[in-house]
Amino acid sequence: MKNNNLFAALRAAFPDDLDASAVETDNGLFYSWRDLERGTAMLANLLVSLQLPAGARIAVQVEKSVEAMMLYLATLRAGYVFLPLNTAYQSAEMAYFIANAEPSVVVCSRKNFGWVSKIAFQQGTYNVFSLDDNRSGSLLDRAAQCSDRHEVVQCKAEDLAAILYTSGTTGRSKGAMLSHGNMLSNAQVLKDYWAWKPGDVLIHALPIFHVHGLFVAIHGALINGSKMIWLSKFDPQLVVDKLPEATVFMGVPTLYVRLLAELGLTRETCRNMRLFVAGSAPLLIETFRAWQERTGHTILERYGMSETAMLTSNPYDGERRGGTVGFALPGVTLRVQGDRGQTLPAGEVGGIEVKGPNVFQGYWRMPEKTKEEFTADGYFRTGDVGKIDERGYIHIVGRSKDLIISGGYNVYPAEIEGYINDMPGVAESAVVGVPHPDFGEVGVAIVIAKPGSTLDGDAIIAALKAGLANFKIPKRCFVVNELPRNTMGKVQKNLLREQYKALFAA
Ligand code: MCA
Ligand code: AMP
Numbered sequence: 001m002k003n004n005n006l007f008a009a010l011r012a013a014f015p016d017d018l019d020a021s022a023v024e025t026d027n028g029l030f031y032s033w034r035d036l037e038r039g040t041a042m043l044a045n046l047l048v049s050l051q052l053p054a055g056a057r058i059a060v061q062v063e064k065s066v067e068a069m070m071l072y073l074a075t076l077r078a079g080y081v082f083l084p085l086n087t088a089y090q091s092a093e094m095a096y097f098i099a100n101a102e103p104s105v106v107v108c109s110r111k112n113f114g115w116v117s118k119i120a121f122q123q124g125t126y127n128v129f130s131l132d133d134n135r136s137g138s139l140l141d142r143a144a145q146c147s148d149r150h151e152v153v154q155c156k157a158e159d160l161a162a163i164l165y166t167s168g169t170t171g172r173s174k175g176a177m178l179s180h181g182n183m184l185s186n187a188q189v190l191k192d193y194w195a196w197k198p199g200d201v202l203i204h205a206l207p208i209f210h211v212h213g214l215f216v217a218i219h220g221a222l223i224n225g226s227k228m229i230w231l232s233k234f235d236p237q238l239v240v241d242k243l244p245e246a247t248v249f250m251g252v253p254t255l256y257v258r259l260l261a262e263l264g265l266t267r268e269t270c271r272n273m274r275l276f277v278a279g280s281a282p283l284l285i286e287t288f289r290a291w292q293e294r295t296g297h298t299i300l301e302r303y304g305m306s307e308t309a310m311l312t313s314n315p316y317d318g319e320r321r322g323g324t325v326g327f328a329l330p331g332v333t334l335r336v337q338g339d340r341g342q343t344l345p346a347g348e349v350g351g352i353e354v355k356g357p358n359v360f361q362g363y364w365r366m367p368e369k370t371k372e373e374f375t376a377d378g379y380f381r382t383g384d385v386g387k388i389d390e391r392g393y394i395h396i397v398g399r400s401k402d403l404i405i406s407g408g409y410n411v412y413p414a415e416i417e418g419y420i421n422d423m424p425g426v427a428e429s430a431v432v433g434v435p436h437p438d439f440g441e442v443g444v445a446i447v448i449a450k451p452g453s454t455l456d457g458d459a460i461i462a463a464l465k466a467g468l469a470n471f472k473i474p475k476r477c478f479v480v481n482e483l484p485r486n487t488m489g490k491v492q493k494n495l496l497r498e499q500y501k502a503l504f505a506a
Helices: 006-012 033-049 066-077 091-101 110-122 138-143 180-193 211-222 236-245 253-260 285-295 367-373 413-421 457-465 493-499
Strands: 021-025 030-032 057-061 081-084 105-108 127-130 160-166 174-179 201-204 227-230 248-251 275-278 300-305 309-313 333-337 350-355 380-388 394-399 404-406 409-411 426-436 440-449 476-480
Touching (some): 030 033, 033 066, 033 138, 057 066, 091 110, 110 127, 174 180, 211 248, 236 253, 253 285, 404 440, 409 413, 413 426, 413 440, 440 457
Parallel strands (some): 201 248, 275 300
Antiparallel strands (some): 021 030, 333 350
């Protein structure tokens, strides 16, 4: 029987020479393909030894490290479900994810072990391990006692491989369930579409708790048997230093903006580069052009979502058009729908809907929510608004979901407004996204006080910082007397966006 375990496909692409370098880190460590094989086998055996139920979730909030990547691969290998969590999440956020996902195992940094294990124990999860980015922690201590041989578990294509939490327009985060088949199909398509070649070397500079860094980058390199130059965090100068040794780079637009500020970024440093990929947020046309001018390379922009992995891409060989996200990937069907559910012709703007083997299995324990997001004929509503131009290129022109994408991270205004509205003296608030030269877009809060109360914008920001992931904090907070409203009394966020749009003008 064919094994649809994603790890089996990645493992099959390892080069014959298992002693060749697979990962080289920014602190001078080398990992061979054999190290990845043995390390993932030991971690998988540790998971097996815990006698977890089928479909068990392994929740992981740790700093970026090769061992953390191996834990992801080991989870696939053992047939369990990986649940990556942003390192910026604080206790209220973590408590929600752990309560909602009911993981059987929680892995966290040593410095967070106290509070994270407390949350886990309260929720009945007793397998709590630590893992730090210096090859230490109880997870590795325990794995060191396990065999380095492990047979990859048999999986069906529809078996779950990962749950990625993504916030909704209202209410709490939803866990997007991705299967082995979803991710394998996407990895195989991208290998061909982006023409991965023998000898390619990827600079891995993204965090590994979202689709871009965890799936697109890691699967891309591994399924091509390609070496990764592994940066523990994005450092533009270090990327420039490493560019001459690499052929492929992937980043959110903020990474490109920051790289352009490096004088060392030249045609010469990019001489061996083959491909620069951008996505997760809109790439400004100015950045696209400045990059072309400085490096001689045309960034390839693509578009994806946690629920679908990659959906569209500019072509590798054909014209890469700035301001567009290219064409639907092979196997993906994409349409633009009007208000009455009719498919719109080229040039008309509407809701982007998609179908394909990459589209997720639904939201974790939210069948009703899942149903709402699919059309009767099985298309997933992305919540993105766009059009297809006369040449077939897809343009994303906006979002019907109330979402801010800041430096490639999603921020849901409803969540932040909820926190602000609960503060003493606050009558109401609105959080909107405004342009920002570094992060592309950032949140700004506009707040009204209750009669008789006096509020201070800075104090509101300070209070938010105490409870929320740092990237979600609005960069500014204004206290005003009233919010603009339409005749139905609904706050007109478009007017607020307009009013504050020049706040961070470059
Ligand atoms: C950091 N800060 C931010 C952000 N990151 N503010 C707004 N938006 C952000 N993204 C703030 C912190 O709150 C802090 O503020 C200050 O900047 C410094 O924090 P630090 O962590 O040191 O920042 P950094 O290291 O400079 O990080 C910036 C970054 C990072 C490298 C651009 O945000 C990043 O790695 N972004 C990539 C996200 C990503 O991988 N997205 C892919 C999602 P203060 O000092 O006031 O506390 S996958 C996806 O979207 C789909 C599926 C797809 O298509 O790929
Ligand atoms: P996430 O919820 O993190 O999966 O983010 C998915 C969202 O990121 C999509 O629905 C889009 O709104 C946005 N996105 C991803 N890639 C691009 C891109 N190249 N251009 C514009 N928006 C993008």
